[in-house]
Amino acid sequence: MALFDNPFSAGNPTTLQGDGEVVIERDAHGVPHIRAEWDTDLYRGLGYCHAVDRGLQLWVVRALARGQGCQLLADTDEMLEVDRFFRRLGFNRGLTEEIEKVPPSHRRLLTAYIDGINQAVDDHGLPWELKPLPYTHEVWTREDTVLISRVIAYVNLAQSQGEMERLLVELVQAGVSRDLLEPLFPGAIDDLDPWLLKKVTLGERVVPDAVRWLGAVPSAVASNNWVIAGARTGSGKPMLANDPHLEVNRLPAVWYEAVLELGDRWCVGSTMPGLPGPLIGRTNDLAWGATYAFMDATDSWVEECQDGCYRRAEGGRKVWKPFRERRELIRRAKHDDVEVVYYENLHGVLDGDPNVPGHYLATRWASAESTGGASLAASLSMFHAREVQQGMKLLSHIETAWNWVLADTSGHIGYQMSGRMPLRNPGRGGLAPLPGWDPSNDWRGFVPPDRLPWSLDPDEGFLVTANNDLNRYGRSRPINLPMGPYRADRIADVLATSDDWTVDEVRRLQMDLHSRQAELFMAVLRPLLPDNAGGKELRDWDLRYDAESHGATRFEAFYRALLRAVFGARFGEEVMAWLLDECAIVADFYWSFDRALLDPDSGWYGPEGRAATWSKVAAGVCEAPAARWGAQRSFTMKHVLLGGKLPKIAGFDHGPVTLVGGRATVHQGQLYRSGGRETSFAPSYRMVTDMAEDVAHTALAGGPSDRRFSPLYRKGIADWVQGRLKTVTPRPAPSGDPAP
Numbered sequence: 001m002a003l004f005d006n007p008f009s010a011g012n013p014t015t016l017q018g019d020g021e022v023v024i025e026r027d028a029h030g031v032p033h034i035r036a037e038w039d040t041d042l043y044r045g046l047g048y049c050h051a052v053d054r055g056l057q058l059w060v061v062r063a064l065a066r067g068q069g070c071q072l073l074a075d076t077d078e079m080l081e082v083d084r085f086f087r088r089l090g091f092n093r094g095l096t097e098e099i100e101k102v103p104p105s106h107r108r109l110l111t112a113y114i115d116g117i118n119q120a121v122d123d124h125g126l127p128w129e130l131k132p133l134p135y136t137h138e139v140w141t142r143e144d145t146v147l148i149s150r151v152i153a154y155v156n157l158a159q160s161q162g163e164m165e166r167l168l169v170e171l172v173q174a175g176v177s178r179d180l181l182e183p184l185f186p187g188a189i190d191d192l193d194p195w196l197l198k199k200v201t202l203g204e205r206v207v208p209d210a211v212r213w214l215g216a217v218p219s220a221v222a223s224n225n226w227v228i229a230g231a232r233t234g235s236g237k238p239m240l241a242n243d244p245h246l247e248v249n250r251l252p253a254v255w256y257e258a259v260l261e262l263g264d265r266w267c268v269g270s271t272m273p274g275l276p277g278p279l280i281g282r283t284n285d286l287a288w289g290a291t292y293a294f295m296d297a298t299d300s301w302v303e304e305c306q307d308g309c310y311r312r313a314e315g316g317r318k319v320w321k322p323f324r325e326r327r328e329l330i331r332r333a334k335h336d337d338v339e340v341v342y343y344e345n346l347h348g349v350l351d352g353d354p355n356v357p358g359h360y361l362a363t364r365w366a367s368a369e370s371t372g373g374a375s376l377a378a379s380l381s382m383f384h385a386r387e388v389q390q391g392m393k394l395l396s397h398i399e400t401a402w403n404w405v406l407a408d409t410s411g412h413i414g415y416q417m418s419g420r421m422p423l424r425n426p427g428r429g430g431l432a433p434l435p436g437w438d439p440s441n442d443w444r445g446f447v448p449p450d451r452l453p454w455s456l457d458p459d460e461g462f463l464v465t466a467n468n469d470l471n472r473y474g475r476s477r478p479i480n481l482p483m484g485p486y487r488a489d490r491i492a493d494v495l496a497t498s499d500d501w502t503v504d505e506v507r508r509l510q511m512d513l514h515s516r517q518a519e520l521f522m523a524v525l526r527p528l529l530p531d532n533a534g535g536k537e538l539r540d541w542d543l544r545y546d547a548e549s550h551g552a553t554r555f556e557a558f559y560r561a562l563l564r565a566v567f568g569a570r571f572g573e574e575v576m577a578w579l580l581d582e583c584a585i586v587a588d589f590y591w592s593f594d595r596a597l598l599d600p601d602s603g604w605y606g607p608e609g610r611a612a613t614w615s616k617v618a619a620g621v622c623e624a625p626a627a628r629w630g631a632q633r634s635f636t637m638k639h640v641l642l643g644g645k646l647p648k649i650a651g652f653d654h655g656p657v658t659l660v661g662g663r664a665t666v667h668q669g670q671l672y673r674s675g676g677r678e679t680s681f682a683p684s685y686r687m688v689t690d691m692a693e694d695v696a697h698t699a700l701a702g703g704p705s706d707r708r709f710s711p712l713y714r715k716g717i718a719d720w721v722q723g724r725l726k727t728v729t730p731r732p733a734p735s736g737d738p739a740p
Contacts, residue, residue: 016041
């Protein structure tokens with residue numbers, strides 16, 4: 001692929017030949033419109049667009065997901081750790097079997113999508129950035145798409161739950177008592193056995209320190225979405241808003257916008273390269289948006305091991321069963337190949353060597369195996385779904401954990417959770433590792449989709465999800481470690497104030513910078529602040545995380561110092577520094593810490609008590625001057641492959657960009673380090689759509705193309721930073737029935 005390709009530019013469409021003719025042409029925003037007479041050709045065109053505009057993203061992510069980084073990208077010790085990480089997950093198993101689960105009609109669509117990717121490579125070649133690398137090309141396959149679906153759903157999603165469960169073990173081993181752990185994990189550790197966990201030998205971290213290359217893999221953690229009934233909108237029709245909070249300090253953007261047009265049927269949506277069909281979008285009749293559900297779908301068990309076997313209780317007897325050995329050869333371009341051995345049983349992959357007697361953790365993610373086919377079938381069906389209830393039923397069969405909100409032109413709104421929730425024995429919470437030798441601790445299948453949380457046309461006239469606790473909507477309780485309720489509560493409070501919402505008002509709510517977290521903390525802190533300039537500045541703060549705010553900077557200094565003072569005293573200073581600076585645990589699970597901090601009787605404060613502790617911490621942070629919030633909130637959007645490796649003048653990186661907002665504002669803005677690399681949570685894509693009009697209003701954190709020398713590389717970034725939305729409109733097409 002040349003330095004700058006601009007096929008299907010406005011006024012210069014590209015035509016492909018499939019089952020019929022496919023016409024691809026960009027609109028003024030650079031968004032490709034794919035027009036076809038047959039369903040298969042829509043997806044052929046989408047695959048073609050993905051490979052032309054995001055070919056580098058496709059091939060790099062696939063190499064990482066396969067655990068072939070040392071072979072194809074960069075043969076370094078750092079990359080070897082990335083390969084070990086992905087090989088350990090074993091997502092490349094059973095891929096062909098998943099394809100067979102996809103109904104034949106949908107399999108044709110998937111095959112057409114794959115054909116489109118490979119045709120684009122034939123027409124335009126590979127991205128030139130791959131030429132200096134040891135990369136050797138293989139065609140894209142249907143199995144690659146299943147693999148990508150698993151990896152995207154795991155990295156930072158299920159992964160974060162696993163890290164928190166490991167932290168629980170480390171805290172127990174550090175001597176933190178149950179009385180102190182209970183406020184962090186209320187109601188979730190009734191089955192905790194401290195004596196057993198202290199016997200566990202911990203091996204590698206869930207995510208090695210060296211995985212800086214994971215920045216190439218789209219990672220998702222937080223998001224907002226909400227839907228408003230027509231009784232509360234100015235148009236009288238439902239409105240839907242979605243702003244998934246992913247990494248924004250990267251180029252190209254995680255998402256790829258496209259418009260699919262089939263006769264008089266259309267879909268404006270946001271896709272992810274490697275996957276067919278919009279993950280977020282709207283059609284003539286139906287709109288849908290997603291946030292991560294924080295479902296506990298990852299469990300660990302304590303395995304007693306010796307001589308390559310693990311202990312089990314069968315028929316009242318102790319028996320020893322051999323682990324399955326999985327041997328993986330990591331090929332290296334410049335060094336000797338490395339063989340790694342993973343030991344597995346029904347509880348997942350062992351974190352240790354069972355030939356060395358001891359107790360180790362085995363960990364399993366519910367969606368790691370025998371998944372992908374049902375998800376693909378459901379997502380490919382959404383183009384023709386016409387009503388909220390139909391969409392809810394389809395999305396409930398997605399095998400990974402998401403919160404979906406939906407709206408249709410008939411006036412209905414709905415919410416549906418998806419994901420494979422393990423069916424555990426009653427009384428088993430899923431957070432604390434349990435004895436693996438006791439069969440009553442095994443999973444007993446998965447919770448049926450109709451028992452997961454859902455809601456249809458609620459009396460309030462709106463539905464909100466923001467990674468918060470939504471167990472109240474279901475007959476099961478899939479969430480035991482939600483994010484804080486602050487964003488969801490703020491959105492709900494504001495939505496309740498009006499019955500005539502407009503697109504522009506919803507857009508402004510997406511950019512809201514008021515912090516409910518700060519509101520709760522400041523109610524306690526204000527009377528304790530010192531009588532000096534710093535204390536006055538914090539006392540008078542308006543609770544907004546805008547770029548000019550000094551109060552936001554000072555409050556964050558207080559919050560960070562409070563975490564270190566309270567939890568660092570028990571965890572250890574080094575542990576707390578790592579949690580704050582080098583991983584996503586505090587960024588993800590701050591609500592667990594906040595509950596203990598806000599409790600006036602919390603045992604974490606010891607004899608000193610909450611008021612004295614807060615006063616002492618506040619006195620320290622109010623002495624020094626505080627910079628503007630925006631002065632310390634800048635980041636660079638780095639190229640997925642060459643980021644930070646070339647001079648700024650080369651233009652592969654973009655920035656600095658100022659990120660407003662905080663962890664608890666609707667416009668979330670978090671910058672931190674994880675796995676040794678800089679990362680972020682922020683609205684990577686914004687969509688607002690009113691079902692009274694045939695358009696979607698959107699903004700994307702990056703341009704359509706990953707071609708550095710294309711004018712589409714940075715297109716739209718300025719609008720995204722400023723909170724402006726563009727209007728994406730399906731183009732008129734000849735009337736008639738959609739093709740079969």
